[in-house]
Amino acid sequence: MNWFQRVRYRSRRIAKEEAVTGLWTKCLGCETMLPKNELKDNLFVCTVCGYHHRIPARQWIKLLLDPNTFEEHDVRMISCDPLEFVDEKPYKIRLDESRAKAQERDAVITGYGDIDGRKIAISIMNFEFMGGSMGSVVGEKIARLTENATRDRRHLVIVATSGGARMQEGILSLMQMAKTVGAISKHKDSGLLSISILTDPTTGGTTASFATATNLIIAEPGALIAFAGPRVIEQTIRQKLPQGFQRSEFLLGHGQLDMVVKRNEMRKTLIRIFKFVD
């Protein structure tokens, strides 16, 4: 489960370097020092090597939807602590901390919006909130959105990033896989289109459920997409993993993705796909 640690390490690293370098930041791909404004203007894609840095969940709204068309759903839904789970910290406290840190109530944002004038449903996961993990709230919000989209005849776009099922909600988290897949299956059977956009990282129960149950699957370049994370595999087989293993391009080569699409071409690509189905 390397990604948990790696991600923590990475976000610490970013924070630290920002403090030191002020207006500059180091690319996580090629380590070139880049002016922050330039990186931001380029959608956090490195202008030198093309590395796609993670972006805040709400930025996807701007990136994909027509301006001011997003209408958020289920904003009041929050996680409780059904198992009264305590590890090194009670789950309740982790939730409070995550809410404060991410400024969100849970790990997914759902709602309706327009893409090039076409009315769609969209769900965007948020890695900042407990590693984008799926518990009852994430499962319920995605299932509701999907059912509403089926009822209202809207295509569905899912922007995924997740460490998998949320351990703190135990078996309930696992069952969200069945719930979300069931809802998406009905959506597909209604002749509506669903598209997943897998971003770095998407792993575990999320990859093994709604994120790959859609009609089409797109990934951002270089994203880690997996069932079992690299560290778990390394520990199991006790050997080093091949270069590029579980990255978007690797998965494309193994037939698991429809396409790998750069961030600045994502909206255009969605519009092209909608044109095919409507």
Next chain:
Amino acid sequence: MSDKEKLLDFEKPILELETRIQELRSAAREGGVESLFKEISELEVKLVEAQRELTERLTAWQRTQLARHALRPGAFDLATRIFDDILELHGDRSFGDDAAINVSMANLKGREVLLLGHIKGRETNERVKHNFGMAHPEGYRKVIRLIEFAESFKKPVISLIDTPGAYPGIGAEERGQAWVIADAIEKFMKLEVPTISVVVGEGGSGGALAVGVADRVYMLENAIYSVISPEGCASILFRDAIRAPEAAAAMKITARHAESLGVIDGIIEEPPGGAHRDWDDTAKRLSERLISSLEEISKMNTNERLAKRYEKFRKIGIFHEAES
């Protein structure tokens, strides 16, 4: 290793009582001493009490140990005691045949069903052959292929789950482990024939759920059902795999918890002391539940059954909707 050595620490008091009863019995047979009979019956009462207490008070970790017990009957140890005319079917028609999961035609008291179950293997060479019950994508593809086959002949599907999880390896990832699990979940959700799943040992994460979406989902009393293995959870959240017992308790992975969380439809009681104490009795209890349950779900028409199956999983989850 003898069977006695395979017993767990917390089972030892029961073993001691049983040994003592046996000794007294043989002494009594030889001597015919009245007082011994009294002692024997007292010990027998104690034994029943101890077994009852054992199963009542087991911690989540102790149940995990029972679910993984070296002497516990595997899915097909039970299946061969329940079903007749078992005929195994092989292969995913694309890559290979996965020995971690067995799919067979089988007859349940006169009714043809498709039976599938994980096989962990018992001795080392068997365990390796069956990959410890951890399926690769081809295993789930075989399942998908064959449940569709069962569907076309309107035969019910029964799955017996006993897996640490889907295999985490290079080949498994290359061949789309996540993709195929999502596919299997989807296919089971829509399968037009009656379906029953029973977690008979370990219900390990996505590898279990991939064959665990059904009209009726049950667990054997000491089976576990978990989003991640206790060891996996412990190494992430408790920073050390050795703290698996705490993780097992925190994740509430027992059958009773799964039932109270609305995840399963019922618990099948095991014989006193656990399934490994009496395979035949365990099989009998499982068989009775399968037969009655199959009868019940077969009464529904297909649309009703599918709607109920969907609703059952749709409802699972506990959350809160704030006022503002």
